[in-house]
Amino acid sequence: MIKLGIIGTSWITAMFLDAAVQTKAYELTTVYSRSQEKGQKFLSSLAFNTENVDVVTTLSDLYQNVDAVYIASPNALHFEQAKVAIQSGVHAIVEKPLFSNPAEFKQIENLLATHPDVLLFEAARHVHQPNFKLIQSIVKKMPKLQGATLVYQKYSSRYDAYLAGEEPNVLTKxxxxxxxxxxxxxxxYAALAIYGAPNAVQYLPTLLRNGVDGNGVANLFYSGFNVTVIFGKTSNSYLSSEFYGLKDTISVSNIAELESVIYHDSAGQVNSVGAKPENNPMVREAQDFANIINDPIENHAEYNQWLQLAKQVNQTLFDLRQSAEIEFPADIKE
Ligand SMILES: NC(=O)c1ccc[n+]([C@@H]2O[C@H](COP(=O)([O-])OP(=O)(O)OC[C@H]3O[C@@H](n4cnc5c(N)ncnc54)[C@H](OP(=O)(O)O)[C@@H]3O)[C@@H](O)[C@H]2O)c1
Structure with missing residues (x-):
């Protein structure tokens, strides 16, 4: 069993823990929270036996008694928390987006080189799903690639607070x-997992009053085709995402949730090809990470592939931000 610690006590951590328990590969041993009381409250909300789980309020206590940590804190904190994990010999499973910029990624890469037994994962749950792998395999067989239009636009539960004058974590630089x-x-992530790193990128955001992007359109330029990406947190979109061949198209209900995948073949036939997703969309990633942690030599190639993809995504997000002149405090901290 992998002894697991967690950072972050919101719903996403509860969902990851449910997935981890389902895999039977992990055992929760330690909850980290800034507040003992909040950590205990979170623990008592979990639906499995937590009798032997400790709640701690310092990272050094957290990293003392775990093999791996799941980090689901606000994005800008991932770097420092993962850094200390790696220095402590603890594998880090970090929520998307892994780090704020390529400078942070490089520092962590250097650290990993001096801790070769420690593994780092980005929890990008959708690319571990069977339906995502299906899309990848269909695109691979397309006679000609003509790009994609990918959409993920969902009204944020925190946008109401933003409109009321607050600055929630998820809507601040x-x-x-x-x-x-x-x-x-x-x-x-989906675009890069399927087409690789783009040759160039451009981001046209709509900025909110505090300078953070509330929604926007990004273009990823490849040789011979483009990928258009539409996303946002200030309204809901019900558009599907599409991957284009020559006369064939894959249509996906939602590129993060992947509930349905439809293949429109060259003859115009409509085929529903996706499998029904599991109830918990984090089970597959939790299982993939456990497989690698339990046998890193056998699964070395797959691990490297995930890490390289994470690095490309990190660079692409940064390049997109640069094209829109959006700077984070994390970019200038040294
Ligand atoms: N994969 C997915 O589907 C998915 C879904 C949602 C979020 N996420 C990712 O998960 C991460 C957390 O997102 P979230 O919306 O849960 O964030 P959040 O609610 O703002 O914070 C998560 C936890 O971090 C701690 N925290 C909050 N503010 C903090 C601060 N100022 N300083 C230090 N710790 C703080 C809190 O734990 P304590 O108070 O107990 O210390 C809180 O429970 C993000 O990276 C996000 O992108 C992923």
């Missing part, structure tokens, strides 16, 4: 957040 880093990351 202070925490390396905003539409691109919070939701755009899903379609951008």
């Amino acid at each position: 202070k925490y390396s957040a905003g539409a691109l880093y919070d939701l755009g990351v899903y379609p951008i």
Whole structure:
């Protein structure tokens, strides 16, 4: 069993823990919270036996007794928390987006080189789903690639608070957040997992009053085709995402949730090809990470592939931000 610690006590951590328990590969041993009381409250909300789980309020206590940590804190905190994990010999499973910029990624890469037994994962749950792998395999067989239009636009539960004058974590540059880093990351991950790193990028955001991006359109330029990515946190979109061949098209209900995948073949036939997703969309990633942690030598190639993809996504998000002149405090901290 992988002894697991967690950082972050919001709903996404509860969902990851449910997935981790389902895999039977992890055992929760330690909850980190800034507040003992909040950590205990979170613990008592969990639906499995937590009798032997400790609540701690310092990272050094957290990293003392775990093999791996799941980090689901505001984005700008990922770097420091993952850094200390790696220095402590603890594998880090970090929520998307992994880090704020390529400078942070490079520092972590250097650190990993001096801790070769420690593994780093970005929890980009959708690319681990069977339906995502299906899309990848159909695109691979398309006679000609003509790009994609990818959409992920969802009204944020925190936007009401923003409109009321607050500055929630997910809508502030202070925490390396905003539409691109919070939701755009899903379609951008999908594009890069399928087509590789783009040759050039451009981002046209709509900025909110505090300078963070509330929604926007990104273009990823490849040789011979483009990928258009539409995302946002200030309204809902019900558009599907599409991947284009010559006469064939894949249509996906939602590029992050992947509930349905429809293949329109060259003859115009409509085929529903996707499988029904599991109830918890994090089970597959939790299982993939456990497989690698339990046998890193056997799964070395797959691990490297995920890490390289994470690096390309990190660079692409940064390049997109630069094209729109959006700077995060994390870019200038040294
Ligand atoms: N994969 C997915 O589907 C998915 C979904 C949602 C979010 N996420 C990712 O998960 C991460 C967390 O997102 P979230 O919306 O849950 O964030 P959040 O609610 O703002 O914060 C998550 C946790 O971090 C701690 N925290 C909050 N503010 C903090 C601060 N100022 N300083 C230090 N710690 C703080 C809190 O735990 P304590 O108070 O207990 O310390 C809180 O429970 C993000 O990276 C996000 O992108 C992923």
